Amino acid sequence: MEQTLCIIKPDAVKNSFVNKINSIIEDNKLIILKSKKIKISKEIAENFYFEHKEKPFFSELVDFMTSDYSVVQILQGENAVANYRKLMGATNPDEATEGTLREKFAESLSKNAVHGSDSLESAQREIDIMSKIFD
Numbered sequence: 660m661e662q663t664l665c666i667i668k669p670d671a672v673k674n675s676f677v678n679k680i681n682s683i684i685e686d687n688k689l690i691i692l693k694s695k696k697i698k699i700s701k702e703i704a705e706n707f708y709f710e711h712k713e714k715p716f717f718s719e720l721v722d723f724m725t726s727d728y729s730v731v732q733i734l735q736g737e738n739a740v741a742n743y744r745k746l747m748g749a750t751n752p753d754e755a756t757e758g759t760l761r762e763k764f765a766e767s768l769s770k771n772a773v774h775g776s777d778s779l780e781s782a783q784r785e786i787d788i789m790s791k792i793f794d
């Protein structure tokens with residue numbers, strides 16, 4: 660059974676969307692295997708988003724992700740990576756299909772409510788990085 664890493668970002672936590680998002684996740688045959696509400700550290704955020712290190716929005720991204728509480732989760736199910744990506748919708752909520760999590764709950768490209776691993780390889784890497792927070 661596949662696993663993927665999900666983050667409910669600070670904007671969605673602040674807007675009290677966690678239960679609504681998780682209810683939709685569970686309705687889509689994904690099991691929430693682990694879930695923890697934490698303030699992500701700068702060290703973890705920089706490592707987690709390492710692939711974006713050279714992008715102009717990197718510092719904005721790290722600042723936002725460490726600004727307040729997030730809910731970090733491991734989801735499990737058949738084709739969990741692709742299923743959850745589809746459920747999230749496009750990164751930019753203006754481009755997200757109707758009914759997707761980002762279309763429903765995101766505020767903007769940076770405050771886009773949720774993160775999900777983009778491949779099986781990323782999922783393994785991201786779960787490894789976050790595993791220490793579940794201990």
Ligand code: CMP
Binds near residue numbers: 720750771775
């Ligand atoms: P996420 O799926 O968490 O992966 C990387 C994040 O970077 C992405 O969601 C967006 O929130 C953010 N992002 C991508 N492009 C931009 C951009 N041009 N400006 C600000 N943030 C961005």
